[in-house]
Amino acid sequence: MRSIRIIGRMPKRRRASWWTRRGGYLLVVAAVLATVAVVIAGMRLSPTKPDRPVTISTADWAPYVGEDLPGGGPLAALVRLVLAQQGYQASVDFTTWDLALSRARQGQALAAFPLVASRERAATLLASDPLVDFEYVLFRDTSLSAPDVDEASDLGELRVARIAGYDYWPALDDAVGQYVEFDTSADAFRALAEGAVDLVAEGRVAGETLLNSPELDLDAARFAPLDGDASWLRSTESLRLFVAADADGRRLIEDFNRALADVRLTPEYRALTSSLASEKSGQTVRLDALDGSPVVLQNEAGETLAVLPRGSSAVVLEWPEVFGVTASAALPTRVKITSGPGRGKVGLVDLALIEMEG
Structure with missing residues (x-):
């Protein structure tokens, strides 16, 4: 399996402000992942008193794990809960996938998670029983005609984006001649939008x-x-915890799997994993017009992109620079619509139409 390495990152489009990326997105996912805090606060298990501090390594991969997610994300909360049954008090270190695995392999971290099992990883690491299952798919740009992939060999003629540190399923690896590798999923999707690749391999x-x-x-x-049920187009995989393949690691994995089996029977496990079963659509602001008229989403040229019903939800991508300084009601504010018929569209609305939630 070979990859064409993209040096550096793709040129980025206009990015959201620091407040939006660090604070606004937290509000978006908090509504869905609030169960994390509830589970931690209301555990009905009786764990051994955590008295041994350890570090576990992972990478940002919303909605499963993330430095800005409540509790580090539901899978971080799950792994900490299981390790607590073993007498560990785990702190989560966020890094890259490759470094997370390296730290677990070298004993610099107790474990790395959540990752899929592969032949390469099995050579130096031990994998736990599944934490949760997920589906790998191939994303395409629907503004273009769907590529013809009736046969596995057809994928060899396409430019398929691979994310650094990911291991994919064997049928895809066998079908793709050369991956085009990107540092992050965001870079890969930008490349897809710009026509630099044909497909992006990522969890749904x-x-x-x-x-x-x-x-x-x-x-x-x-x-x-991409539509289709062929083995080279999608695969259901299990996310697991990995430890060093030595005697201590074998004992740790055996104990972890026993504790995980107990946790799986609890309401806490169902609460944490159910938040991963559906698409995330949080609400940061509500769009409404005081005079009762519809909300108009426009582009920078002032052209109408969509007419939205009152009460549509949106995420603010970028506040006007004078936000909080003047009271002008004619300031265009960049948003992404998260509900209703305009869901997913990006454009500008008047600041006066924005009502804060919560």
Whole structure:
């Protein structure tokens, strides 16, 4: 399996402000992932008193794990909960996927998670029982004709984006001659939007979460998984925890799997994993006009992109620079619509139409 390495990152489009990326996105996912805090606060298990501090390594991959997600994300909360049954008090270190695995392999971290099992990883690491299952898919640009992939060999003629640190399923690896590798999923989707690649291999829920977040200034409705049930087009995989393949690691994995089996029977497990079963569509602001007229979403030229019903939800991608300084009601504010018929569209609305939620 070979990859064409993209040096550096793709040129980025206009990015959201620091407040929006760090604070606004937290509000978007908090509504869905609030169960994390509830579970931690209301545990009904009786864990051994955590008295041994350890570090576990992972990478940002919303909605599963993320430095800006409540509790580090539902899978971070799940792994900490399981390790607590073993007498560990785990703190989560966010880095890259490759470094997370390296730290677990070298004993610099107790474990790395959540990742899929592969032959390469099995050579130096031990994998836990599944934490949760997810679906890998191939995202395409729906503004273009769908590529013809009736046979696995057809994928060898296409430019398929691979994310650094990911391991994909064997049928895809066998079908793709050369991947085009990107540092992040965001870079890969920007390349897809710009026509630099034909497909992006990513988890369905993770891809949809990213496309609907302020991290990407793209129209989420423009992208969708490629249709088809062939083994080279999609695969259901398990996310696991990995430890070093030594005697201590074997004991740790055995204990972890026993504790995980107990946790799986609890309401806490169902609460944490159910938040990953559906698409994320949080609400940061509500759009409404005081005179009762519809909300108009425009582009920078003032042309109408969509007429939205009152009460439509949106994520603010960028506040006007004078926000908080003047009280002008004619300031265009860049938003991504997250509900209703305009869902996924990006454009400008008057600041006066924005009502804060919560």
